[in-house]
Amino acid sequence: MASSATSPVQTTDAASLQDARAHWRAAVLRVRGETERRAAHLSAEDQIVQSMADASPTKWHRAHVTWFFETFLLKPHLPGYAIFDERFPFLFNSYYVAAGPRHARPQRGLITRPNGDDVTAYRAHVDEAILRLIDTVEDDETSRVFAILEIGLHHEQQHQELLLTDILHAFAQNPTGPAYDPQWQPPKPAAGPRGFVAIPKGIHAIGHADDSFCFDNELPFHDELIPDMRIGRHLVTNGEWLAFIEAGGYETPSLWLSDGWTTVQNEGWQAPGYWGQKDGAWHVMTLGGLKPVDPTAPVLHVSYYEAEAFARFAGKHLPSEAEWETAARAGLLADAFGTAWQWTRSAYLPYPGYRAAEGALGEYNGKFMVSQMVLRGSSLATPEGHERVSYRNFFYPPARWQFSSVRLAEFV
Numbered sequence: 166m167a168s169s170a171t172s173p174v175q176t177t178d179a180a181s182l183q184d185a186r187a188h189w190r191a192a193v194l195r196v197r198g199e200t201e202r203r204a205a206h207l208s209a210e211d212q213i214v215q216s217m218a219d220a221s222p223t224k225w226h227r228a229h230v231t232w233f234f235e236t237f238l239l240k241p242h243l244p245g246y247a248i249f250d251e252r253f254p255f256l257f258n259s260y261y262v263a264a265g266p267r268h269a270r271p272q273r274g275l276i277t278r279p280n281g282d283d284v285t286a287y288r289a290h291v292d293e294a295i296l297r298l299i300d301t302v303e304d305d306e307t308s309r310v311f312a313i314l315e316i317g318l319h320h321e322q323q324h325q326e327l328l329l330t331d332i333l334h335a336f337a338q339n340p341t342g343p344a345y346d347p348q349w350q351p352p353k354p355a356a357g358p359r360g361f362v363a364i365p366k367g368i369h370a371i372g373h374a375d376d377s378f379c380f381d382n383e384l385p386f387h388d389e390l391i392p393d394m395r396i397g398r399h400l401v402t403n404g405e406w407l408a409f410i411e412a413g414g415y416e417t418p419s420l421w422l423s424d425g426w427t428t429v430q431n432e433g434w435q436a437p438g439y440w441g442q443k444d445g446a447w448h449v450m451t452l453g454g455l456k457p458v459d460p461t462a463p464v465l466h467v468s469y470y471e472a473e474a475f476a477r478f479a480g481k482h483l484p485s486e487a488e489w490e491t492a493a494r495a496g497l498l499a500d501a502f503g504t505a506w507q508w509t510r511s512a513y514l515p516y517p518g519y520r521a522a523e524g525a526l527g528e529y530n531g532k533f534m535v536s537q538m539v540l541r542g543s544s545l546a547t548p549e550g551h552e553r554v555s556y557r558n559f560f561y562p563p564a565r566w567q568f569s570s571v572r573l574a575e576f577v
C-alpha cells in the first residue's frame with residue numbers, strides 16, 4: 166500500500182483535474198509499455214518457463230499485474246466493468262488471501278493456456294478500461310481512484326524487475342547460456358576513491374518524508390541513532406570476492422552463520438550465483454549471456470548469508486538500513502542506485518508505529534515482516550523512476566537470484 170498520491174491529484178479545480186487526468190494517462194502508457202518492451206525480447210516459449218518456485222514465468226508477470234488493476238481498481242471503481250475472463254483471477258492472484266483463492270505458485274509454469282496472445286488481449290482490455298476510468302471518474306473520486314492507480318503502476322514496476330531476474334534464472338539453467346538481450350551491457354561502476362567514509366554520528370530521521378508516493382513499509386518517518394562508524398563508498402568487487410573464494414571462504418565454517426553454513430553445504434555453493442568455470446576461468450551468466458567475470462565490477466547474485474560471511478572475512482560488518490539511508494541521504498555512497506541491491510544487517514520489521522492499510526491491499530507488505538532481510542538502493546533491473554532513498558526491498562537470507570551485492574561498514 167501507499168501514502169497519498171502525488172501532487173497533481175490533490176487539487177480540485179477543473180484545470181488541475183484535467184492536468185491530473187493527462188498525467189495519469191501518460192503514466193499508464195509509459196509503465197504498461199515498459200513491461201511489454203521488456204517481454205518483447207522473449208519468445209512465447211521463453212515466456213512460459215518457471216525455473217524454480219520463487220521465480221514466475223514472464224507470461225504470468227504480464228497477466229498478474231493486469232489482474233491487480235482489474236481487481237483493485239476497475240472492479241470497484243469503473244461502473245459496468247466486465248471481467249475479461251472469469252478464470253483469470255484464480256490463475257493470476259499472487260498472494261492476496263482477501264481477493265480469493267489462487268493457483269499454487271510453484272505450478273505457474275504449467276499453465277500453457279491462456280497462451281501469450283490471450284494475455285496480450287487481457288492487457289489490452291484492461292488498458293482500455295483504465296484509460297476510460299481516468300477520463301470518466303467523477304471529480305470528487307479522483308483522489309481515491311488515482312491513488313490506487315498509482316499503487317498499481319508501482320506494483321507493475323516491481324514486476325518489471327522480477328521479469329528480468331526470473332528470466333535470467335531460467336536462462337542460467339540452459340547449457341547454451343542464452344542472452345536475454347545480446348546488446349546488454351553492465352552498468353559502469355562509479356569512479357572516485359575507494360575506501361570508507363564517516364557517517365555523521367547522532368540522531369537521524371529515516372523513512373519517507375514528503376507526500377509523494379511510497380509503499381507503506383517506508384512509513385512512519387522516524388528517528389534512528391547512528392553510532393560512530395564508517396561505510397564503504399563502493400560495492401564489493403568480483404576481484405575482492407575472488408580473494409574470498411581463493412582464501413577458502415566457502416570452506417571455512419567459522420565465517421558463516423549456522424543457517425548459512427547449512428545452506429552452503431546443501432546447495433554446494435563455491436561462488437556467487439550464476440558463476441561457473443569455463444576454459445579455466447570464472448564466467449557469470451548475465452542478461453547479455455555468459456560473460457567472463459570482470460574483477461573490477463561489483464559482485465552480483467550473492468545471498469545474505471554470503472554477504473554476512475564475506476563481511477566477517479573482511480573484518481567488517483554489513484550496514485544497518487538506517488546507517489545505509491543516512492549515508493545515502495548525505496551523498497556519501499557511490500553506486501547506491503542502479504547497479505545492485507545491497508544487503509543490510511537489518512531484519513525486515515515494521516518501523517515504530519507502522520500500520521498496514523485496511524483491506525486486501527494491506528497484504529501488500531505488512532504480512533511479510535518476519536524472517537527476511539532488508540536490501541537498500543536499486544539494481545540494474547529497476548525501472549526508471551522506481552528508486553527512492555527510503556525504499557525497502559526484502560528477501561529471504563538464502564535468496565541470490567536478484568541483482569544483490571554487498572557494501573561494507575566498520576565501527577570506530
Ligand SMILES: [Fe+2]
Nearest residue numbers: 229259320324
Ligand atoms: Fe504482485
